[in-house]
Amino acid sequence: MSETFVIFVRELNSRVRTRAFWIGTLLAPVLTVAIFALQLIGGGSQRTLVVVNEASVQIGSNFIEALTAAPRSERSNSYRAELRDGPWDPQRAGLDADVLAERIDGYVVIPRDVLAKSEITYRARSSAGPTLLRELEAAALRATQQARSAAAGIPEAQLQELLRGVKVRAARLTPAGERADSTGLALLLVYLSAFLSYTIIVGYGVSILRSVLEEKTSRIAEVLLSSVTAARLLAGKLLGAAGAALVQVGMWAAMVAAVLGALLLVVDDTTGLQRALNTVDFPAAVWLSLLTFVMLGFLLYGSLFAAIGAAVTTEQEAQSLQTIGILPTLIPLMMGLRILEEPSGTFATVLSLVPFTSPITMPMRMVATPVPLWQIALALLLLLAGSAAMTWAAGKIFRIGVLSVGRKATPAELWRWVRKTI
Amino acid sequence: MSHALLIEGLQKRYEEHIAVKDLSLAVPQGGIYGILGPNGAGKSTTLRVAMNILARDAGNVTILGTDPARDRRILARVGYLPEERGLYKKMSVRDVIVFFAQLKGLTRSRALQRADQWLERMGLGDWRTAKVENLSKGMQQKVQFITAVLHEPDLLILDEPTAGLDPVNQEVMRESILTARGEGRTVIFCTHNMDQAEQLCESVCIIARGEKVLDGRLSELKRQHSRDCYLVQFEHADEQLWQRLQGLSRWLTDLRRSDAGFEFAVPADVALGEVLQALTQLGAPLLKFERLQASLHQIFLRRVADRAQPVRHV
Numbered sequence: 001m002s003e004t005f006v007i008f009v010r011e012l013n014s015r016v017r018t019r020a021f022w023i024g025t026l027l028a029p030v031l032t033v034a035i036f037a038l039q040l041i042g043g044g045s046q047r048t049l050v051v052v053n054e055a056s057v058q059i060g061s062n063f064i065e066a067l068t069a070a071p072r073s074e075r076s077n078s079y080r081a082e083l084r085d086g087p088w089d090p091q092r093a094g095l096d097a098d099v100l101a102e103r104i105d106g107y108v109v110i111p112r113d114v115l116a117k118s119e120i121t122y123r124a125r126s127s128a129g130p131t132l133l134r135e136l137e138a139a140a141l142r143a144t145q146q147a148r149s150a151a152a153g154i155p156e157a158q159l160q161e162l163l164r165g166v167k168v169r170a171a172r173l174t175p176a177g178e179r180a181d182s183t184g185l186a187l188l189l190v191y192l193s194a195f196l197s198y199t200i201i202v203g204y205g206v207s208i209l210r211s212v213l214e215e216k217t218s219r220i221a222e223v224l225l226s227s228v229t230a231a232r233l234l235a236g237k238l239l240g241a242a243g244a245a246l247v248q249v250g251m252w253a254a255m256v257a258a259v260l261g262a263l264l265l266v267v268d269d270t271t272g273l274q275r276a277l278n279t280v281d282f283p284a285a286v287w288l289s290l291l292t293f294v295m296l297g298f299l300l301y302g303s304l305f306a307a308i309g310a311a312v313t314t315e316q317e318a319q320s321l322q323t324i325g326i327l328p329t330l331i332p333l334m335m336g337l338r339i340l341e342e343p344s345g346t347f348a349t350v351l352s353l354v355p356f357t358s359p360i361t362m363p364m365r366m367v368a369t370p371v372p373l374w375q376i377a378l379a380l381l382l383l384l385a386g387s388a389a390m391t392w393a394a395g396k397i398f399r400i401g402v403l404s405v406g407r408k409a410t411p412a413e414l415w416r417w418v419r420k421t422i
Numbered sequence: 423m424s425h426a427l428l429i430e431g432l433q434k435r436y437e438e439h440i441a442v443k444d445l446s447l448a449v450p451q452g453g454i455y456g457i458l459g460p461n462g463a464g465k466s467t468t469l470r471v472a473m474n475i476l477a478r479d480a481g482n483v484t485i486l487g488t489d490p491a492r493d494r495r496i497l498a499r500v501g502y503l504p505e506e507r508g509l510y511k512k513m514s515v516r517d518v519i520v521f522f523a524q525l526k527g528l529t530r531s532r533a534l535q536r537a538d539q540w541l542e543r544m545g546l547g548d549w550r551t552a553k554v555e556n557l558s559k560g561m562q563q564k565v566q567f568i569t570a571v572l573h574e575p576d577l578l579i580l581d582e583p584t585a586g587l588d589p590v591n592q593e594v595m596r597e598s599i600l601t602a603r604g605e606g607r608t609v610i611f612c613t614h615n616m617d618q619a620e621q622l623c624e625s626v627c628i629i630a631r632g633e634k635v636l637d638g639r640l641s642e643l644k645r646q647h648s649r650d651c652y653l654v655q656f657e658h659a660d661e662q663l664w665q666r667l668q669g670l671s672r673w674l675t676d677l678r679r680s681d682a683g684f685e686f687a688v689p690a691d692v693a694l695g696e697v698l699q700a701l702t703q704l705g706a707p708l709l710k711f712e713r714l715q716a717s718l719h720q721i722f723l724r725r726v727a728d729r730a731q732p733v734r735h736v
Binding site: 003006007010014214215218219220221222223224225226227228229403 | 470473475476494497498500502504506507508509510511512513521522524525526566569
């Protein structure tokens with residue numbers, strides 16, 4: 001039996017045959033669904049406001065009417081508003097005191113010249129937040145539009161007709177034909193792909209760091225190296241961690257398939273579900289590319305973390321270097337919305353070509369939009385070269401570092417190790 | 423006859439330090455060979471280079487006739503117990519033994535069978551399913567020894583195998599080493615415990631500051647170094663007498679107390695009559711004065727004392 005295979009089996013077992021692995025595997029999908037559900041069902045709150053109206057009585061009442069209308073979605077705020085016609089100045093001190101004493105959440109001032117300046121004031125203890133601002137602006141817009149149309153002699157019904165909205169029905173054109181576009185589902189898939197890539201690349205990469213550090217500090221490395229070369233030992237460790245990652249992802253895929261299958265059986269009207277599933281239209285080649293990106297990314301980061309594990313001597317040293325190592329993977333996660341909004345823009349394209357960010361960015365882009373073949377090929381080529389270079393350098397550092405104890409290697413020493421045979 | 427281990431002109435440098443300098447030694451097949459030296463002498467580095475764990479800067483190494491740097495497969499015939507020992511703490515005792523045996527080419531079923539036999543033999547039969555972290559240090563050391571011998575190697579390299587063991591377990595280890603020799607294996611035994619080396623080894627090589635000081639068959643070395651070693655016994659050997667003996671450094675060197683009396687060496691330029699006269703003038707009745715065979719301890723002290731400055735290791 002090959003030595004690499006023996007190492008691979010041990011590394012795989014040391015991860016898969018633990019309670020933590022099974023708890024994590026079962027809980028991760030539940031937690032992910034829960035987080036998305038919280039985002040979706042997290043409704044707006046009830047706000048108590050005072051509206052000081054210095055403008056015409058009609059504007060004030062129209063503003064209140066628009067603001068307190070039934071919430072448009074579950075995430076909209078609902079308002080209890082008291083209208084006070086008259087100037088702001090005499091009431092100002094009392095209103096400020098009410099806000100600070102938390103008797104009201106805030107107050108709105110509609111100035112006398114609101115039609116000329118198109119501006120109202122909102123004062124509260126905490127910052128307004130995007131939803132509240134959007135709703136105040138919409139109510140003010142509605143009230144001023146009504147006032148202006150009345151001044152222009154436009155009847156209410158005609159105004160409603162003039163302001164009637166337009167809905168965009170988006171569709172994606174794919175080589176297989178037209179597919180309905182679901183932004184929510186796309187967002188979900190982009191984040192899921194990013195989460196999965198990150199979990200495999202960083203989660204399992206860091207586990208390699210811990211494993212190398214354990215072998216170094218507990219002096220197992222010397223016994224191992226008397227039976228197996230450093231290159232084979234490193235290869236076995238990388239393969240073992242990759243194997244565990246594949247087992248976990250395979251189980252998640254099986255769980256998703258089982259849940260969807262059960263839903264299709266149980267739900268009477270499955271057209272909505274099937275329509276949603278139809279929007280996910282990825283040929284096998286795309287799935288294969290995604291897997292290749294994630295696995296090459298794992299090789300790149302796994303080698304990097306193995307080198308870190310061999311270069312340091314304590315958990316604390318490992319922690320600080322590990323944080324630096326993880327940073328590039330966080331860029332696509334933090335820029336997720338920008339990548340989704342412009343999956344073919346310069347920013348997303350560059351991130352998907354750079355080897356340290358491509359393993360997470362390219363899967364996100366590929367889920368969001370058809371990516372030109374040349375970009376996928378170039379990104380794979382660069383990632384392959386980067387991974388090969390990192391594995392080569394890590395092998396050199398690993399062979400010497402894993403036997404060096406006492407103090408952390410300096411950058412100059414690491415460079416010397418990479419250049420030397422041993 | 424090919425040697426179990428042959429090292430010629432070995433050189434190993436760690437940045438600015440020379441750890442091993444032009445070292446040559448030949449370990450014959452069969453028997454127990456001791457590599458002795460003070461701390462930091464370069465013993466462990468020599469063994470690491472021999473096992474191809476570290477690359478050499480110069481020189482030749484062959485194990486059982488093959489250079490391990492050219493053909494690593496030869497290392498499957500070697501069992502290695504390094505000075506710095508380590509096992510996977512979370513694995514069970516049997517799993518960790520089987521893992522290392524599989525790395526040496528044994529099948530899982532064969533390794534399992536032998537692991538159970540060895541665990542019984544070492545008194546660890548009840549601990550086979552326990553996690554390594556639950557074992558005492560001595561038990562872990564015995565498990566580590568099993569990992570070195572389970573694949574029945576032709577050459578067994580043991581670096582300080584009894585360090586840290588209690589007397590009972592030292593005896594178990596000693597018995598195991600003697601059994602390995604009895605089975606025709608070559609044992610290389612690295613230590614700075616001279617009494618143990620004297621009991622076990624047929625040949626030795628003493629290293630200090632990375633260089634060979636002397637080597638050869640132990641009986642021959644003792645014969646060569648025995649002509650100036652003596653034992654003296656007095657009727658009353660008290661602390662006062664010991665202090666007076668220490669004052670005779672002009673005539674007595676390497677002075678030490680033993681169960682039989684006091685042992686010492688006589689410098690080459692000193693006549694034996696002068697020594698005897700000095701001893702009789704101490705005022706204590708002399709019971710015995712005889713020539714001794716030099717102990718390995720004395721040989722070691724005499725040859726290594728001036729070279730015992732340790733070399734820093736990476």
